[in-house]
Amino acid sequence: MSRAFNWIKELPISRKLTLLMMTTAAVALFLGGVAFVANDLFVKRSGMLSQQATLAEIVGLNSIAALDFDDARSARETLTALEADPEVMAAAIYSGQDLLFAQYNSPGFPDTDIPASPGIAGQRFTLDYLETFQPVLVRDQKLGTVFIRTSTNDWYVSLQRNFLTGFAVMAIVGLISLALSHVLQRNFSAPVLELAGLARMVSRTRSYSLRARKYSEDELGTLVDDFNAMLEEIEQRDMKLSEYQQGLEREVQSRTADLQQLTERLEHQAHHDSLTGLPNRKRYKECCHDTLAERSRDGGQFAVMFLDLERFKLVNDSLGHHVGDRLLNIVARRLRNCVREGDMVARQGGDEFTVLLRSVSGYEDATSVAERILAALAPCIELEAHTLNITGSIGISLYPYNGTTVDELLRHADVAMYAAKSKGGNGFLFFSDEMRTEGAELLSLEAELHRAVDEQQFEAYYQPIISAHDGRVRSFEALVRWRHPTSGMVSPGRFIPLAEETGLITEIDEWVFGEACRQVVIWRKKHLHDVSMTVNLSSRQFSRPDLSQRLEAILNETGATSDAIELEITEGTLMHQTEQVQSNLMKLKALGFRLAVDDFGTGYSSLSYLKRFPLDRLKVDQSFVQDLPHDQDNAAITQAVIAMARSLRLMVTVEGIETEEQLAFLQDLGCDAFQGFLYSQPVSADEAERYLYSRVAQSSAAAASAPLHQQQ
Incomplete structure (x- = not known):
């Protein structure tokens, strides 16, 4: 139903008017035709019922003597007289004991069945025939029963003729209505369609100087006047709007450029360390996840390194944070020069750095990079008349030998770094299972040390x-x-x-x-x-x-x-x-x-x-x-x-x-x-x-x- 309404809404107005007029005429004709046919059928049906009841009554009167004297031959002769009516299919006379006394079958309907006993008195109308059971009464005593069955073919023929006549009349009236609606709606819809077409053209071309033609002084004429006045007002406002738009576009272009630069800076700050410009912890971890996915597909290896600078806090506290910041920048540049273009150096925070070697062939590659890093940190650094010697401790974990997840690899590299630091620093160590045991022992020792302080x-x-x-x-x-x-x-x-x-x-x-x-x-x-x-x-x-x-x-x-x-x-x-x-x-x-x-x-x-x-x-x-x-x-x-x-x-x-x-x-x-x-x-x-x-x-x-x- 909703589709039908949507389809009607999308029709042009001329089609809608035609559809409206045709629908109105069709409904009127249909209702009139139905009323006519129904009335005709009712009248004919009533006539058939009345005619058959009269015929049954005549047969009953003519068969009284035959029933009274039990004269079956005379009763059959009475029924044979029904041959004059071609619509009678069969007839029968039953005795007072409801036994079949005499019967008649029309030559036109020789196979018609006759009930062995009378049914309930009255008439029954079916699709094929009309039946009547009427008792024969003499001084209110039932002497017998008359049965007559007549065909309804003439009734159906009349019904078909009426329907065909009605359909023909509806078709003729529909054609006349279509012609009249076309003539009538043209005078109404043509100005509206022209106005709608002009509106579409104005909307498409934005040419507000166009004007609609006026055909009459009625409501459509008033609509055209209002439409033209609206176009004139829009034309004036469009000129002002164009001036404002040009200025706004220039402002938007300027603001967009500023916003683009700000977005790029914010994106960089979200993934990079503000001091050294290196990728930060978040960016480093994202790259580790990407690298893990790549190596898990191709079956390769990669290495994660943790680097902690020794005695950096001493420099920071003794010479000031500004010297410490400059020192971190120098270290960051040295670290970047130690890795390949596809690898990554990141700052974890403080004096901790991380290195991601995206593809290695084994421990030898990671060892070579670690040695380059330690060698790069070795030269003295001159800052504000101070000669500084910086060393570092490096912990290394290798995928897939030292872990199969990013968190596991990072944790193990951190453990290895602390193990390297505990051995005097300025060196590197690969993670091993013994380090995990040592870490657990260290945690246990820390808890016991707290208890030792409390218990002296x-x-x-x-x-x-x-x-x-x-x-x-x-x-x-x-x-x-x-x-x-x-x-x-x-x-x-x-x-x-x-x-x-x-x-x-x-x-x-x-x-x-x-x-x-x-x-x-x-x-x-x-x-x-x-x-x-x-x-x-x-x-x-x-x-x-x-x-x-x-x-x-x-x-x-x-x-x-x-x-x-x-x-x-x-x-x-x-x-x-x-x-x-x-x-x-x-x-x-x-x-x-x-x-x-x-x-x-x-x-x-x-x-x-x-x-x-x-x-x-x-x-x-x-x-x-x-x-x-x-x-x-x-x-x-x-x-x-x-x-x-x-x-x-x-x-x-x-x-x-x-x-x-x-x-x-x-x-x-x-x-x-x-x-x-x-x-x-x-x-x-x-x-x-x-x-x-x-x-x-x-x-x-x-x-x-x-x-x-x-x-x-």
């Missing part, structure tokens, strides 16, 4: 520092040891780096400082007034603005005095040179602490920085002592450091002394104090006290080289 599972050990002038114990260096409740002693090399990484080192430092203060108070109460303590402070401590207040509170709690404590600071901490570090050093010096630089010589700072800080002592790192006096380079460096310290009026302690030969060489250089296994390993407080008494009892000259195992 630590012990303080002390290593003597011997005066070079009289051989007496000048001080003890307080060192921390972790006695695990089930695993026993845990090596400081295992938990100290982890403590520094997790920040637990600050709590451990304060605990060691407190133990050292308590022990020095005990010894001084025993009249060992010359003994002092040396305590290491980690670099994290110097980022705390309340460092001096916290140490002073521990002094007050334990009863120790600051003149009995020497604080050791690593060279790396010293080189941070932040305002907070300098402020803390000044406050500690004002409290009366002596300050020493530990592991001196391992950094890459300028020695001139030493005079800027209130220092009292340098401790030469044991790495310069190991091969003395045979290593000429180490001997020259040690001699230069001692000479420089003398010129700056600083005391010098050399640590890591293990042989008499080393001791003799250093004594000739004029050191102030010695420390190392030649004298004693770190021992408990009781053992340190016994060692202290044994040294006091001996002469200074004889005791200068006495090892601990010889004196116990």
Whole structure:
């Protein structure tokens, strides 16, 4: 139904008018024809019923005598008289006992069946015939029954004739209506169609100077006038709109160009690092997924690398973030020059970079790139009168050997990078299953370290520092040891780096400082007034603005005095040179602490920085002592450091002394104090006290080289 309505809506108006008129005429004719035919059929049907009822009544009257005297022959003669009516198909007379008494079959309908007994009195009209059962009554007594069946062929012939006549009349009237509608609608639809065509032309050509012709003064004429007035108004507005449009187009072109540039910048910023211009973590991961899909299809390999710069935080904190940013840009350029055009270098954040080698033939290709990267980082970098040496640790995972998903490959490369860093840095390692085990062990160790801090599972050990002038114990260096409740002693090399990484080192430092203060108070109460303590402070401590207040509170709690404590600071901490570090050093010096630089010589700072800080002592790192006096380079460096310290009026302690030969060489250089296994390993407080008494009892000259195992 909806399709029919849509089809009508799409017709031209002339067709709609024609359809309307034709439909109206057709409906009127149809209804009239139906009424005529129905009336004719009703009249003829009523006539047939009345005629047959009369005929049955006549036959019944003529058969009374035959029924009364049981004269079947006379009854048959009465029925034979029906031959005069060609429409009668059959007839019968039944006795009062409803038995067939006489019957008649028309020669035109010899096969007509006659019921064996009369039916219900009355008439029945079917498609083929009309039947009548009418009782024969004499003084209200049923003497018999008359049956007559007549054909309805004439009735159907008349019905067909009426339908054909009606159809012919409808066709003639339809043709006349079509001709009249064509004439009538032409005068109405022609102006409307012309107006519609003009509207389409104006819409298509936008020529608003066109005007419609006016045919009459009726409503159509008024419509034409209004349409022409509308065109005139549109023409005037179109001229103004064109002027505005030209200006708007120029503005849109300018804004579009700006928007395109902004879109490109935003797209670049969304996928690239703002400092180095390298792809960022998001873009890198997308490329890893694309590469994984390619290699999974062609069965190839690719490599993922994690690179972490060493000592970058030191540069950032000591020389400022602007120097750190310039350093990162230089590193980024060097890294880009180490890979092929199809590969990718990205910045993860901070001092971490990632490299994607999209196609490798095995470990050899990844090894070659890693070696190129380390070689590219090796040359010194000159920034603002500072010479910087940058190294890195690289972790590598290879698809499909070290993972089959991007997240797995990235995680394993990160694990390998930390493993390379733990081995001293400036190198690379491929991921292995052992690293996963080590990572799990490290997580377990971290949890146990937190528990150790909470439960104070630590012990303080002390290593003597011997005066070079009289051989007496000048001080003890307080060192921390972790006695695990089930695993026993845990090596400081295992938990100290982890403590520094997790920040637990600050709590451990304060605990060691407190133990050292308590022990020095005990010894001084025993009249060992010359003994002092040396305590290491980690670099994290110097980022705390309340460092001096916290140490002073521990002094007050334990009863120790600051003149009995020497604080050791690593060279790396010293080189941070932040305002907070300098402020803390000044406050500690004002409290009366002596300050020493530990592991001196391992950094890459300028020695001139030493005079800027209130220092009292340098401790030469044991790495310069190991091969003395045979290593000429180490001997020259040690001699230069001692000479420089003398010129700056600083005391010098050399640590890591293990042989008499080393001791003799250093004594000739004029050191102030010695420390190392030649004298004693770190021992408990009781053992340190016994060692202290044994040294006091001996002469200074004889005791200068006495090892601990010889004196116990």
